[in-house]
Amino acid sequence: MITGLDHFVLVCPEIGAATAVYESLLGRPADWRAASDGAATAIFRLENTSLELMAPDGEGAVADRLREIISDEGPGLKSLAFGAADISAAHHKLTRRGLMPSEISDGASKNEIDGKTRKWTRFRCADTQTAGVKTFLISPEEALPVADAPSGSATTLDHIVINTPNPDRALGLYGARLGLDLALDRRREEWKTRFLFFRTGGLTFEVIHRLGEDHDPAAPDSIWGLTWKVDDLPAAHARLTDAGFDVSDLRTGRKPGSSVFTVRDGTLGVPTLFIAHSSR
Structure with a gap:
């Protein structure tokens, strides 16, 4: 059912500064940059998962919620998104296992770096059933490619x-x-x-x-x-x-x-x- 950890999310106050920090830390540039619906993101693709930085961007419900999380809890790791080859089958199984998944929804993002678009389907399990850790299952149309990186990255x-x-x-x-x-x-x-x-x-x-x-x-x-x-x-x-x-x-x-x-x-x-x- 689960193929791996597709990505995990680190919520941060400002996307530009956080991206610069993690480019230095990981020794590789961000592979994806996007902003929509009150959130700005930067994704670092590694061989077995991706790190997604997320920060409030502009106004709106999502931006307000991200600022509230940062104010109450501080920046940090907030969400897990597991990969699923068959999102419908995963939804059915996790419903039967009592994880109370939301409806399956579609998503899309346009990369500010090269203009490409990626799409996915996903659902979220109920926080009450995942010990408070925001947990998603996601099925991207295609995986981000892994870029070459220097030794020591x-x-x-x-x-x-x-x-x-x-x-x-x-x-x-x-x-x-x-x-x-x-x-x-x-x-x-x-x-x-x-x-x-x-x-x-x-x-x-x-x-x-x-x-x-x-x-x-x-x-x-x-x-x-x-x-x-x-x-x-x-x-x-x-x-x-x-x-x-x-x-x-x-x-x-x-x-x-x-x-x-x-x-x-x-x-x-x-x-x-x-x-x-x-x-x-």
Whole structure:
């Protein structure tokens, strides 16, 4: 039913400044720029998903709602859009699984960069059924092509991190209802965390639950952080240092054969890690 994570949305105050930040961070230009109906967007296409920046643009209900979200919650990761090969079949299945999807609707966007138009169909699941994370299923007419990028640029999203106060609810949502592949369910007492790893479309959803803390099991989940994969980690580290980002030293990652570094600021509030995996 779900083919992968088509894209995820980072809401930001102003599209021009945010686009410049993420072009520097990822080491690649935006592939799509558009503005309509009170929202301006910029899309970065990677090998396994896309990052969509979204900001209020002008006046209207959508612009007002985006400004309200930014005022109340701050900028950050707000939405997930899973890809579906057959949007009607996905709608039928998720209706039966109690996710209360909206009606299927059509959408279109015109790229300000080259004038091309892309179209899609999509629906939204009820927030009450997705632990408060805005969740869509989308079927584009065709995927955005992946542009070549220099060594040290982000090539894929290695994993996306979701915080949950209720890991059993997350197991039901991402595993049983959305049908993602549960690859790991493990408690690590030394890190005071229970980890749930779900895989889809070449990336990992890392759902984390903090142990030893008081949690309201009815409280919402939140999309927390991102880990970008690069082919040359020292080159990425040097590139971001030269661009003025505050980055940690290179260090060994938790996953065997991996090396990582943290970007401490300049990410619009998104905890961000860069990773490279050994080829051996």
